[in-house]
Amino acid sequence: MSTSTSADNPIYGPFFGVMGAASAIIFSALGAAYGTAKSGTGIAAMSVMRPELIMKSIIPVVMAGIIAIYGLVVAVLIAGQLDVPQNYSLYKGFIHLGAGLSVGFSGMAAGFAIGIVGDAGVRGTAQQPRLFVGMILILIFAEVLGLYGLIVAIYMYTK
Amino acid sequence: MSNKSKKATSGATDGGQQKLAKQRSHDYQDYSAFKVVLFYCSLIVFLPVVTFFVLKGFVLERFFTMSDIKVNIAAAVGAVAALHVSLGVYIYRAYFGGSKSSKED
Numbered sequence: 134m135s136t137s138t139s140a141d142n143p144i145y146g147p148f149f150g151v152m153g154a155a156s157a158i159i160f161s162a163l164g165a166a167y168g169t170a171k172s173g174t175g176i177a178a179m180s181v182m183r184p185e186l187i188m189k190s191i192i193p194v195v196m197a198g199i200i201a202i203y204g205l206v207v208a209v210l211i212a213g214q215l216d217v218p219q220n221y222s223l224y225k226g227f228i229h230l231g232a233g234l235s236v237g238f239s240g241m242a243a244g245f246a247i248g249i250v251g252d253a254g255v256r257g258t259a260q261q262p263r264l265f266v267g268m269i270l271i272l273i274f275a276e277v278l279g280l281y282g283l284i285v286a287i288y289m290y291t292k
Numbered sequence: 293m294s295n296k297s298k299k300a301t302s303g304a305t306d307g308g309q310q311k312l313a314k315q316r317s318h319d320y321q322d323y324s325a326f327k328v329v330l331f332y333c334s335l336i337v338f339l340p341v342v343t344f345f346v347l348k349g350f351v352l353e354r355f356f357t358m359s360d361i362k363v364n365i366a367a368a369v370g371a372v373a374a375l376h377v378s379l380g381v382y383i384y385r386a387y388f389g390g391s392k393s394s395k396e397d
Contacts, residue, residue: 188325189386195336202340202375206368287368291361
């Protein structure tokens with residue numbers, strides 16, 4: 134049994150892959166939760182005076198939820214490749230750890246940005262409806278930060 | 293005297309009915325907005341997940357020569373594309389449909 138593991142396929146090889154899958158979803162969910170909570174307080178404060186704007190003001194919450202879906206996709210991709218140490222090289226583990234960390238931390242950064250922009254933007258849109266287009270643009274630019282992390286993670290995953 | 297009191301009571305009931313009708317229309321608007329938001333939110337949450345697994349199954353079945361990694365990549369890219377299309381449809385609806393309903397108010 135001990136002869137089947139070697140320097141290239143050590144017993145701790147899958148540990149890095151598992152950590153990659155876990156960090157992908159953990160950090161993405163952390164960012165998405167912060168974005169949802171921060172913009173949710175803004176929506177709750179705004180909706181007291183302008184309840185007809187609910188549909189427009191839900192958009193930051195939806196965009197924060199999408200960040201978590203990026204992490205979910207990468208975590209599912211990595212988890213599909215996990216295997217016993219004999220079939221899972223250490224190199225693969227490193228690649229998967231890098232992919233998970235890249236989408237996880239990018240998602241956390243994007244979630245923080247969406248939360249802060251969503252809070253201020255939703256409160257501002259209640260006062261000046263023309264701000265809506267600007268808020269959407271800023272939210273999209275915050276969202277693509279997470280998308281860049283996803284692209285890098287998928288590119289690493291193909292190596 | 294009795295006429296007057298009758299008029300007053302009928303006026304009060306009219307006002308009450310108007311208030312009730314207003315309340316009902318508000319409730320109806322809230323309900324329709326809730327239905328739209330719920331539909332789009334469930335679309336955005338579930339469509340990518342369904343697309344991922346359906347695409348994985350179908351691509352695996354149709355193009356059997358593709359490697360496992362390529363199938364996974366195609367499914368992931370398809371899921372993310374479906375996600376952004378549904379988000380774009382929601383923003384379009386919120387931008388154009390939302391302004392119309394606020395004009396009606």
